[in-house]
Amino acid sequence: MKDNGSIESIRSYPSPNSTVQLQEIVYWSQGYRVKGLLAKPKAQGKYRALLYLRGGLQSIGMVRPSRIAQFASHGFVVFAPYYRGNRGGEGRDEFAGDDRCDAVNSVELLKQIANVDDVHLFGFSRGGLMALWTAILRNDIKSVVTWAGVSNVTSMYMERVDMRRTLKRIIGGSPNKEQEKYDERTPLYKVDKINAPVLIIHGTEDDNVSIDQSYELEQKLMEEKKQVETWYASGLSHHYPPEVNRKTVKALCEWMKTI
DSSP, rough: OOOOOEEEEEEEOOSSSEEEEEEEEEEETTEEEEEEEEEESSSOOEEEEEEEOOOSSSSSSSOOOOHHHHHHHHEEEEEEEETTSTOOOSSSOSSTTTHHHHHHHHHHHHHHTTTTTTTEEEEEHHHHHHHHHHHHSSSOOEEEEEEEEEEEEHHHHHHGGGGGGHHHHHHHHHHHHHHHHHHTTTTGGGGGGOSSEEEEEETTOSSSOHHHHHHHHHHHHHHOOOEEEEEEEETTOOOOOOOHHHHHHOOOOOOOTTT
């Protein structure tokens, strides 16, 4: 079996930004070939490393080249795994089951490419789960940003009636019958293992992921005496308006650079 995080292949990928180079990478994670997209500034220099953890499930919420190029334009080498079972990658997307290892293992890949000792994490929506788990399972994480992030999989099941059938199929039942399996996927109960500063971003009118999940995460981190900052946006939903989105991305990138 190939080493976790080792690169199988790299190919050029069309970039929407003339100052940013994109490449699609196939790497190894638990014996699976998994794909992801790398974005890095074309200008020579020493850049921080950012692991971008997408939201959604399977083809929904797939990594957008323009999005990771946006982060790279703020001075980061960015890698965004598609997670196993997506875009021709091997294995099965499990919504923060064993596929969380695809995030954990890609940290190693990113450290090598960016030539750094530690990595910043950004997770959006379902990516919040992946970011929190990565920070729990690794000790080389510099900071964590979770934006409209899921922190409790049982709460996700209760909030999203439209996703219940999918979650039952992936996880193996409902929380009523398989609570242990939902708890195993929920990072909220292990945040005592996080040693990096955490920034929580969430809109108060989010119908996709309730802001209550961020309130709960904030409370848990505070109880564990972890460093946590919150940017709650009154009246905003899951996806911020374009101008607000751009300003928020710029601000969170500046926040990471202060860590």
